[in-house]
Each structure stands twice: as structure tokens, then as C-alpha cells.
Amino acid sequence: MNNNFSRRKFLGMSAAAAGASFAAKTVLLEPEPLLAGPVAASDRVRFGMIGVGMQGSGLLTQSIELPGIECAAACDLYDGRHTLAREITANPSLPVTRRYRELLDNKEIDCIVAAVPDHWHKQVVVDAVNAGKDIYCEKPMSHAPAEGIEMADAAKKNSRIVQIGSQRVSSLICAKAKELIAQGMLGDMMLVEGWLGRNDPTGAWEYPPPPDLSPATLDWDTWQGTAPKKAFDPYAFARWRCWKEYGTGVAGDLLVHLISGMMFMLGINEAPKQAMSIGGILRWKDGRNMPDVHATNYYYGDLPVYMRLNLGTEMPELYRFQGSKGILEVNEFGLSYTPQTGKDSAPSYYSQGFPHAMREAYEKKWRAENTPKLGEEPMPETISFKGPDYDDMKPHLWNFFQAVRSRKPVVEDAVFGHHAALACHMANESYFRKAAVRWDESSRSIKT
Ligand SMILES: NC(=O)c1ccc[n+]([C@@H]2O[C@H](COP(=O)([O-])OP(=O)(O)OC[C@H]3O[C@@H](n4cnc5c(N)ncnc54)[C@H](O)[C@@H]3O)[C@@H](O)[C@H]2O)c1
Numbered sequence: 314m315n316n317n318f319s320r321r322k323f324l325g326m327s328a329a330a331a332g333a334s335f336a337a338k339t340v341l342l343e344p345e346p347l348l349a350g351p352v353a354a355s356d357r358v359r360f361g362m363i364g365v366g367m368q369g370s371g372l373l374t375q376s377i378e379l380p381g382i383e384c385a386a387a388c389d390l391y392d393g394r395h396t397l398a399r400e401i402t403a404n405p406s407l408p409v410t411r412r413y414r415e416l417l418d419n420k421e422i423d424c425i426v427a428a429v430p431d432h433w434h435k436q437v438v439v440d441a442v443n444a445g446k447d448i449y450c451e452k453p454m455s456h457a458p459a460e461g462i463e464m465a466d467a468a469k470k471n472s473r474i475v476q477i478g479s480q481r482v483s484s485l486i487c488a489k490a491k492e493l494i495a496q497g498m499l500g501d502m503m504l505v506e507g508w509l510g511r512n513d514p515t516g517a518w519e520y521p522p523p524p525d526l527s528p529a530t531l532d533w534d535t536w537q538g539t540a541p542k543k544a545f546d547p548y549a550f551a552r553w554r555c556w557k558e559y560g561t562g563v564a565g566d567l568l569v570h571l572i573s574g575m576m577f578m579l580g581i582n583e584a585p586k587q588a589m590s591i592g593g594i595l596r597w598k599d600g601r602n603m604p605d606v607h608a609t610n611y612y613y614g615d616l617p618v619y620m621r622l623n624l625g626t627e628m629p630e631l632y633r634f635q636g637s638k639g640i641l642e643v644n645e646f647g648l649s650y651t652p653q654t655g656k657d658s659a660p661s662y663y664s665q666g667f668p669h670a671m672r673e674a675y676e677k678k679w680r681a682e683n684t685p686k687l688g689e690e691p692m693p694e695t696i697s698f699k700g701p702d703y704d705d706m707k708p709h710l711w712n713f714f715q716a717v718r719s720r721k722p723v724v725e726d727a728v729f730g731h732h733a734a735l736a737c738h739m740a741n742e743s744y745f746r747k748a749a750v751r752w753d754e755s756s757r758s759i760k761t
Pocket residue numbers: 363364365366367368369388389390391394411413428429430431433451452453478479480535536550551565566
């Protein structure tokens with residue numbers, strides 16, 4: 314993994330390194346290269362867009378705003394999204410197709426950005442790297458563990474750049490948290506918590522199918538890929554996240570962000586040792602087969618990690634890193650560190666069980682040894698930082714396009730993406746098997 318954090322200069326960190334209160338709380342950042350001057354024409358990167366739906370339309374919009382980045386062609390199985398791609402690029406003659414192979418065979422195209430449903434990720438990535446194209450592919454990397462292995466192997470064999478689209482690994486907020494943790498501010502890590510809750514139909518994926526969707530405007534047969542074939546179903550097209558045949562549940566949709574961000578902040582690049590899930594379809598009984606409440610306990614090495622997703626109650630998305638020296642909370646727009654001394658602040662209340670004279674003597678001694686001098690009482694403080702939205706996709710796309718130019722590693726390669734996706738597959742397997750599961754590296758499979 315390439316952490317571009319070293320480019321950024323922070324003030325006040327030496328005090329943090331000592332685990333003391335901060336001498337200076339101002340953070341100065343060098344201007345992001347993203348905002349730096351014009352890119353030479355020779356550095357132009359032309360990409361092909363595969364999948365121009367909810368996420369793909371955002372990726373396309375943001376990519377063409379980056380210096381030197383051009384969309385050469387777009388592909389989607391639904392014709393309405395050909396129109397959309399031409400609208401976004403303001404190019405009425407942008408080449409569009411239903412066949413992504415045409416983009417892979419096009420020598421004018423340097424790389425691919427793909428935002429297709431989860432059940433298509435593996436095939437698109439494997440075909441792209443076999444055709445010699447670098448690819449940015451949306452998260453979760455795979456729809457099943459074996460797919461992730463095939464994808465990582467194909468990327469390695471072809472020496473192609475694969476960036477998986479969990480954008481918070483490119484965020485300044487997570488980079489800041491990563492630095493604070495690496496400096497030991499939290500002491501020994503005890504427990505990591507993360508959670509997210511939503512409470513509305515859109516948050517629960519009850520999306521409205523496009524009104525003109527039909528077998529005439531959509532290649533429904535191809536859309537289904539290797540999933541069991543069924544009659545044309547506009548709800549499956551729009552709400553594919555609800556079914557395991559196409560999606561990966563709240564685990565692949567939302568948990569993967571919490572996991573990839575946590576892995577990045579803690580410097581982890583491996584699958585969890587164990588996962589144990591609970592959950593159910595408690596609120597959205599609309600025919601889905603993936604849980605709408607899903608909580609998972611993990612062991613990452615010996616570190617307990619507890620992640621909770623809930624589509625029936627709104628809760629702000631938050632991480633809480635709990636350490637022997639304090640708590641670090643990380644959310645979408647900032648982080649705050651509250652130190653803890655780990656020491657008693659008063660005589661132990663156990664002394665209430667001492668006879669009077671004994672308790673008095675104990676408390677007197679304790680106070681003599683521990684009470685700070687007048688005027689030297691500690692003033693505990695909470696340190697907070699605000700930053701740009703950690704769900705901003707632009708820095709992550711930029712990291713990919715820069716890698717396409719420089720051939721330097723991306724921040725979230727196929728191995729990292731595979732490990733993050735494995736945590737989600739383990740959460741799903743544990744939920745369906747109603748048992749703790751582990752990743753078995755020798756057989757490369759999930760076992761109970
Ligand atoms: N990183 C994030 O924050 C984030 C946010 C939303 C979605 N996503 C991910 O983006 C991906 C797409 O999600 P979405 O909500 O945009 O889905 P979507 O259904 O809105 O769009 C997917 C598009 O892909 C097209 N498609 C499917 N198979 C294809 C194929 N073989 N060839 C060409 N086009 C094909 C579909 O026709 C559709 O237009 C998913 O993997 C999802 O997890 C990531």
C-alpha cells in the first residue's frame with residue numbers, strides 16, 4: 314500500500330508523539346496536488362466508463378473534472394444511461410455501447426472506471442486486466458471470496474493497476490487518524506467500534522426503477538450475468554442490493570467502507586481471523602433475502618472489532634477507537650481525540666469497606682501522594698480536527714489516474730480490496746450459517 318500521507322505537513326505532532334497534550338492544535342496542509350496547476354497534455358489519461366448508474370454517473374462527473382482526464386467512451390446495458398453519459402460529458406457524440414469488450418479492445422482507451430453491480434465486478438476486472446487495461450472498480454471488490462482471489466491473481470499476472478473504490482482510504486480525515494494512531498496516542502488498542510444507521514426507503518435501497526426500463530431498453534439477459542435466470546424484473550435491476558444473487562447486502566454496501574477505512578487507519582492488510590454476526594430482516598419485509606440489521610464481532614489478530622449496520626434506525630456513521638490512553642472518534646467530517654490518564658482520580662472506593670480509622674489513613678496517604686499542587690491541576694482537553702468529507706470520491710479517483718500515469722502503486726490495490734471484501738463475506742456467511750466463521754488461508758475458503 315502506498316500512503317501518500319508523507320506529502321502532508323502537520324504542526325503540533327511532536328507533542329502528540331510523546332502522548333502529551335498538544336502544544337499546537339493548528340493543522341496546516343500543503344495544497345493537495347489535486348488542486349495543483351494544469352497537467353501537461355502528454356499526461357492526458359483517457360478512460361472508458363463501464364456502468365453509468367447511480368454511482369457510475371458520479372464517478373464519471375468527478376473524473377472529467379480532474380486535470381487531464383477524459384472520457385473516451387461509455388458502456389451500459391441500459392440505453393437510458395447512454396443518454397446520461399452523453400449529458401454528463403456534454404458530448405452528444407460520445408461513443409456508447411452495450412458491450413464493454415469494445416472499450417477493452419479500444420487502443421485509444423488507457424484505463425477503465427467500472428461501477429457495475431457486485432455480481433459483475435469479477436468478470437469486468439478480469440477481462441479488463443487480461444486486455445491490458447488498468448481499472449478502478451467499485452467496492453466491494455468481489456461477490457464471493459473465490460472471485461477476489463481470481464481478481465488479485467489476474468491483476469498480478471498482467472501487472473495491471475487495480476484500484477478498488479472504497480474512497481475513505483484516500484481521505485485526509487482517515488490519514489490524520491492513521492497518523493495519530495501510529496504515533497501511539499491511543500496507547501494499547503483495546504476495541505474498535507463502527508456503526509451506521511438509516512431509516513428511510515431510499516437508505517434501504519427501495520429505489521424507483523427508471524420508468525422506461527423494458528427488455529427493449531435494457532439487455533436484461535446480460536445484466537443477470539451468472540445469476541439464476543428469471544423473467545425481466547425492473548425491481549431487481551434497480552434494487553439489486555436486496556438480493557444475494559446480485560448484491561452483497563449491507564455488508565458489501567456499507568460495512569465494507571467501515572472495514573476498509575479501519576484497515577487503512579490501523580495499517581491492517583489481512584482478513585479478520587474470525588467473524589460472528591447477528592441480524593435479520595426486521596424492517597424492510599419487501600421480498601429481500603439480505604438482512605437489514607447486521608452486527609458483526611471480529612477478531613483482527615487479537616484485536617476485537619465490533620461493527621453494526623441498521624437500515625431501520627438512523628444513526629450517524631462513526632468509528633470509535635478505544636485505547637488505554639484515550640478515545641479517537643472518527644466521522645465523515647472530522648475526528649476528535651479525548652485522552653485518558655489510565656490512573657485513579659480519587660482514592661479507591663474500595664476503601665468504603667475499610668473501618669473508619671483505616672479508611673481515613675488510606676485516604677490521607679493517597680491524597681498526600683496524588684493530589685496535585687494548587688494551580689497545577691490537570692486540564693484534560695479534547696483535540697478535534699475538521700476535514701473534507703471522507704466519502705469524497707475525487708481524491709480516490711485522482712490516486713488511481715495518477716498511478717496510471719506514474720505506474721506507482723495505488724492506495725487500495727486488489728489485495729487490500731480482497732481482504733476488505735473478505736470481512737464482508739465472512740459477516741454474511743456467519744449470518745446465514747448462524748455460527749462464528751474463520752478465513753482458512755490454506756484452503757482459501759470460509760470455514761466454521
Ligand atoms: N463507493 C461508494 O461509495 C459507492 C456508492 C454507491 C455504489 N457503489 C458501488 O457501485 C457499483 C454500482 O452501484 P450503483 O448503485 O451505481 O448500481 P446501478 O444499478 O445504479 O448502476 C449499475 C449500472 O451498471 C450497468 N451494468 C450492469 N452490468 C453491466 C455490464 N455487464 N456491462 C455494462 N453495464 C452493466 C447497469 O445497466 C446499470 O446501469 C456497486 O458495486 C456499488 O456497490 C459504491
